[in-house]
Amino acid sequence: MYSKLTKIQSGSFSTVYKAWSSTLEQYVALKVIPKKKYSSEGMDNEYKIMKLLGRNHPNICSMLDFYEDDSYYVVVLEYCECGDLYDFLDIAKKQGDPYSPALIQLDFRNLINQLFSAINYAHSLGIAHRDIKPENILLTKDGNIKLADWGHATTDAKSKEYHIGTDNYRGPETFNGTESYDTIKSDYWSIGVTMLYLIFGQCPFKCAAFSNGDVSETEILGGNDRVYPRCNNFTNFLENPHGFVFTSYLAPSISIIENNDYKWSGNGKPALYVWQDLVDIYDVSQLCRIIVDTLMPIDPEDRSMVHAFDLFASVWSKSNQEQNVTKQYENNYTHLSLKNESAGTKDYPPAVCGLEQHENASPLTGSTPIEKQYNLLESRIAYS
Numbered sequence: 001m002y003s004k005l006t007k008i009q010s011g012s013f014s015t016v017y018k019a020w021s022s023t024l025e026q027y028v029a030l031k032v033i034p035k036k037k038y039s040s041e042g043m044d045n046e047y048k049i050m051k052l053l054g055r056n057h058p059n060i061c062s063m064l065d066f067y068e069d070d071s072y073y074v075v076v077l078e079y080c081e082c083g084d085l086y087d088f089l090d091i092a093k094k095q096g097d098p099y100s101p102a103l104i105q106l107d108f109r110n111l112i113n114q115l116f117s118a119i120n121y122a123h124s125l126g127i128a129h130r131d132i133k134p135e136n137i138l139l140t141k142d143g144n145i146k147l148a149d150w151g152h153a154t155t156d157a158k159s160k161e162y163h164i165g166t167d168n169y170r171g172p173e174t175f176n177g178t179e180s181y182d183t184i185k186s187d188y189w190s191i192g193v194t195m196l197y198l199i200f201g202q203c204p205f206k207c208a209a210f211s212n213g214d215v216s217e218t219e220i221l222g223g224n225d226r227v228y229p230r231c232n233n234f235t236n237f238l239e240n241p242h243g244f245v246f247t248s249y250l251a252p253s254i255s256i257i258e259n260n261d262y263k264w265s266g267n268g269k270p271a272l273y274v275w276q277d278l279v280d281i282y283d284v285s286q287l288c289r290i291i292v293d294t295l296m297p298i299d300p301e302d303r304s305m306v307h308a309f310d311l312f313a314s315v316w317s318k319s320n321q322e323q324n325v326t327k328q329y330e331n332n333y334t335h336l337s338l339k340n341e342s343a344g345t346k347d348y349p350p351a352v353c354g355l356e357q358h359e360n361a362s363p364l365t366g367s368t369p370i371e372k373q374y375n376l377l378e379s380r381i382a383y384s
């Protein structure tokens with residue numbers, strides 16, 4: 001019924017293959033999970049969640065079939081030709097440099113709309129994903145996304161299961177085990193970190209765990225007796241979230257745009273790629289501000305996806321009027337094809353090209369010092 005074609009990737013629990021289904025007459029992905037690696041409760045849960053999600057949402061990677069033998073579970077999934085966003089951006093990063101970031105010819109705004117729509121749909125069914133990250137966002141050859149890997153998902157609104165998901169993307173409340181946490185609000189934090197990663201290609205924190213005060217300078221104790229290394233970035237974020245995002249992410253890029261020379265010596269590195277609809281650093285700074293204010297408050301109660309979505313829409317409707325920024329400069333792009341060296345044959349959409357960023361992408365003029373830029377940015381942030 002299924003002819004296995006090529007191995008796509010191995011995850012922590014599974015190996016995923018591209019296959020042909022003669023019944024469905026389409027390519028599918030076979031997620032093959034060794035039973036010795038995955039408990040039957042875990043598989044039952046993933047199956048139940050995939051069934052609940054059904055095949056109703058275009059941005060959720062649907063389960064088409066399921067079977068098992070003595071040694072393996074096999075989940076048959078819709079096949080996404082362009083792999084996951086983490087790998088996709090990795091390729092873009094390799095082709096860009098600080099002075100000439102690769103240009104991603106996909107709309108960030110569409111991608112985020114689709115991601116929000118998928119997550120909102122799952123949440124409306126009472127399902128929290130609990131492992132939202134670029135690796136679990138798959139890309140089709142039409143440039144659409146599908147949210148995948150529902151192995152950590154739950155229908156519990158509150159949970160005392162800590163350490164579920166991926167450290168870099170998990171909310172602070174999921175590290176320390178005294179109170180139960182709101183699983184849906186924790187997803188909001190992961191969306192925020194994921195968005196920062198998608199924009200800049202770097203995760204803000206290794207882990208957003210609090211110190212409980214009883215451990216040495218170099219360690220942070222997580223819930224259930226786990227010890228996490230101290231994450232200075234998270235400490236800095238706690239002190240001044242916007243300042244942290246500015247110095248880690250925005251300042252290095254502004255430094256290049258402003259001086260046409262990379263002089264930034266603080267934390268962080270400039271992005272090695274830009275999204276075609278995010279070439280304006282003011283738009284980027286507004287998105288960051290919204291992400292931090294609405295998706296990444298430390299208190300989960302203060303997070304709101306609806307609020308985030310409304311505010312993103314206001315930024316995007318404003319920049320809509322100034323669209324075609326990239327089109328205007330199209331002739332300056334050096335078009336490169338996006339090839340995955342390891343997987344060679346993947347059909348990527350035409351996606352990355354070099355951008356003469358210092359001339360074209362900068363809405364800034366002069367050579368204002370970084371501190372002044374920060375103030376300028378602050379004063380130009382239009383939403384309240």
Ligand SMILES: Nc1ncnc2c1ncn2[C@@H]1O[C@H](COP(=O)(O)OP(=O)(O)OP(=O)(O)O)[C@@H](O)[C@H]1O
Nearest residue numbers: 009011012013014016029077078079080084135149
């Ligand atoms: N439907 C699909 N189409 C194309 N590629 C896929 C598909 N499903 C998964 N993959 C690829 O396989 C990788 C691993 O899949 P998945 O995340 O579901 O496995 P996992 O074992 O749960 O991984 P981990 O726990 O390490 O995140 C994905 O990051 C993606 O690159």
